[in-house]
Amino acid sequence: MVDDSYDLVVVGGGSGGVRAGRLAASLGARVALVEEHRVGGTCVVRGCVPKKLVVLASRFANDFEDAKGFGWNVSTATFHWGRLVDAVDGELGRLEGLYRRGLENAGVAILDDRGVLEGPGVVRLQRSGALLRCKHVLLATGSTPASLDIPGGEFCVTSDHVFSLARQPKRMVVLGGGYIAVEIASALNSLGTEITILHRAPALLRGFDEMLQEGLTSGLSEAGIRMHPGAVATSIERTSDGLVVHDSTGGSHRVDCVLNATGRRPQTRDLGLDSAGVEVEVGGAIKVDDRHQTTAAGVFAVGDVTNQLNLTPVAIRQGQEVAQALFGNDRRVPIRFDVAPTAVFSTPELGTVGVTESVARQRYANVKVFETQFRPMRATLAKSKECVAMKVLVCGDTDKVVGVHLLGREAAEMIQLIAIALQLGATKHDLDQTLAVHPTAAEELVTLRTAS
Numbered sequence: 001m002v003d004d005s006y007d008l009v010v011v012g013g014g015s016g017g018v019r020a021g022r023l024a025a026s027l028g029a030r031v032a033l034v035e036e037h038r039v040g041g042t043c044v045v046r047g048c049v050p051k052k053l054v055v056l057a058s059r060f061a062n063d064f065e066d067a068k069g070f071g072w073n074v075s076t077a078t079f080h081w082g083r084l085v086d087a088v089d090g091e092l093g094r095l096e097g098l099y100r101r102g103l104e105n106a107g108v109a110i111l112d113d114r115g116v117l118e119g120p121g122v123v124r125l126q127r128s129g130a131l132l133r134c135k136h137v138l139l140a141t142g143s144t145p146a147s148l149d150i151p152g153g154e155f156c157v158t159s160d161h162v163f164s165l166a167r168q169p170k171r172m173v174v175l176g177g178g179y180i181a182v183e184i185a186s187a188l189n190s191l192g193t194e195i196t197i198l199h200r201a202p203a204l205l206r207g208f209d210e211m212l213q214e215g216l217t218s219g220l221s222e223a224g225i226r227m228h229p230g231a232v233a234t235s236i237e238r239t240s241d242g243l244v245v246h247d248s249t250g251g252s253h254r255v256d257c258v259l260n261a262t263g264r265r266p267q268t269r270d271l272g273l274d275s276a277g278v279e280v281e282v283g284g285a286i287k288v289d290d291r292h293q294t295t296a297a298g299v300f301a302v303g304d305v306t307n308q309l310n311l312t313p314v315a316i317r318q319g320q321e322v323a324q325a326l327f328g329n330d331r332r333v334p335i336r337f338d339v340a341p342t343a344v345f346s347t348p349e350l351g352t353v354g355v356t357e358s359v360a361r362q363r364y365a366n367v368k369v370f371e372t373q374f375r376p377m378r379a380t381l382a383k384s385k386e387c388v389a390m391k392v393l394v395c396g397d398t399d400k401v402v403g404v405h406l407l408g409r410e411a412a413e414m415i416q417l418i419a420i421a422l423q424l425g426a427t428k429h430d431l432d433q434t435l436a437v438h439p440t441a442a443e444e445l446v447t448l449r450t451a452s
């Protein structure tokens with residue numbers, strides 16, 4: 001039975017789907033959005049938002065210590081995991097409500113069900129069995145944690161559940177060395193969990209500038225996190241008093257929780273892609289062209305399910321582009337991936353935009369490197385080991401700034417602003433002409449004079 005007809009059916013109510021659905025409806029399209037879990041998707045429910053709230057909670061640990069150097073008497077501070085989990089959960093509920101109301105107010109029909117492609121222009125709701133007929137389909141189903149295919153892999157938790165565990169782990173092994181591994185390891189360590197990271201590659205955060213990789217490793221080690229490069233888990237054993245992780249270097253680690261953070265996979269399983277002729281790449285990501293069009297006419301895909309740059313602002317922007325192209329004025333300015341900023345919310349925090357030093361040296365004959373490392377003002381009275389590191393990479397022939405890498409407090413906020421300069425094509429001369437704000441850490445970005 002075909003029960004309705006829409007201009008656009010969006011499958012997946014995360015960052016990309018919500019943006020596309022809401023904009024399309026506000027441009028006058030008849031839109032249905034199908035979400036099988038909670039509106040808001042990974043970012044709001046299981047990713048950026050709960051992660052950042054837990055990171056913020058974790059940073060009070062250093063604040064209490066640092067305050068003593070500034071004359072404060074701080075009595076023993078204690079942390080209550082359950083209260084944080086409840087508070088975070090309340091905030092996620094509030095945000096989900098906001099997202100739902102935003103969609104409904106724009107005129108989007110929200111269908112709490114699982115959407116499956118049934119053929120060109122038809123989406124089946126798996127639970128109710130209803131068929132939705134539409135002119136266009138947008139697949140925005142995101143990604144899910146990769147499973148760990150080793151004996152005992154089923155004992156792991158993933159980022160989907162770590163922020164709602166009933167009890168804070170006392171000792172945890174984190175598997176993986178990417179964004180998720182590093183952020184969660186760092187936050188939980190500051191909250192009092194003993195952390196060991198097993199990461200397969202020689203360095204954390206593959207593809208990041210070496211200065212950031214090294215600075216992060218020493219910051220995490222300073223904070224008490226044990227790291228084992230080149231080690232992968234080979235099995236996980238359940239015992240009467242917890243879990244034992246055995247690794248490829250012969251080590252074993254007795255813990256009460258194992259976090260599997262070994263990557264994510266596009267969510268394309270059982271989505272009915274074949275029925276409509278939607279092709280996928282090796283690894284399962286949906287193939288799209290630069291207008292987010294899949295290999296099937298009328299079917300588009302955005303965000304993590306296409307596995308390009310898996311960040312919320314990218315999914316939002318792509319969702320917006322699809323809605324705008326179908327129902328508005330298609331005045332698209334393509335995303336500049338070469339100047340896409342990103343941050344890692346570990347402590348120390350990282351911010352990065354543009355190429356790394358090693359890529360710059362491969363790409364440009366003449367590279368100028370401006371670097372600085374210093375203790376921020378706060379560290380002087382706090383007597384902490386906090387540090388700031390900055391690197392600005394410049395193409396010597398054109399004077400264009402081609403990469404900026406920051407480590408330290410507020411690196412994420414700083415990289416957002418410097419990314420505007422790179423988007424506008426800033427040269428080193430432009431940075432040099434910019435007046436500093438004093439006293440700040442960021443002023444170093446406009447006062448670096450000597451290439452190393």
Ligand SMILES: Cc1cc2nc3c(=O)[nH]c(=O)nc-3n(C[C@H](O)[C@H](O)[C@H](O)COP(=O)(O)OP(=O)(O)OC[C@H]3O[C@@H](n4cnc5c(N)ncnc54)[C@H](O)[C@@H]3O)c2cc1C
Pocket residue numbers: 011012013014015016017034035036037038039040041042043044046047048049051113114115116140141142143159180267271302303304305310311312313315
């Ligand atoms: C722990 C963690 C932290 C992160 N932190 C950051 C960060 O700080 N900054 C940042 O930019 N990015 C971050 N990310 C990445 C970011 O969350 C994703 O890039 C972003 O959410 C992708 O949006 P999306 O719309 O493609 O998919 P999602 O947000 O994953 O949304 C997909 C939605 O589709 C639904 N769905 C799937 N299949 C179906 C179906 N068949 N029918 C109906 N519904 C379906 C899912 O339930 C989900 O709600 C983080 C990710 C994780 C896991």
Ligand SMILES: NC(=O)c1ccc[n+]([C@@H]2O[C@H](COP(=O)([O-])OP(=O)(O)OC[C@H]3O[C@@H](n4cnc5c(N)ncnc54)[C@H](O)[C@@H]3O)[C@@H](O)[C@H]2O)c1
Pocket residue numbers: 175176177178179180181183198199200201205206231232233261262263264309310311342343344345
């Ligand atoms: N702050 C942010 O913006 C933020 C935060 C979290 C996630 N994200 C996004 O989500 C994506 C996914 O994050 P992620 O951390 O899951 O993935 P990732 O690809 O960044 O990291 C996966 C890690 O697991 C390791 N690995 C893979 N297979 C392994 C195995 N079998 N054994 C041991 N190690 C293994 C890899 O070497 C890598 O270090 C990121 O790439 C990013 O785009 C962004």
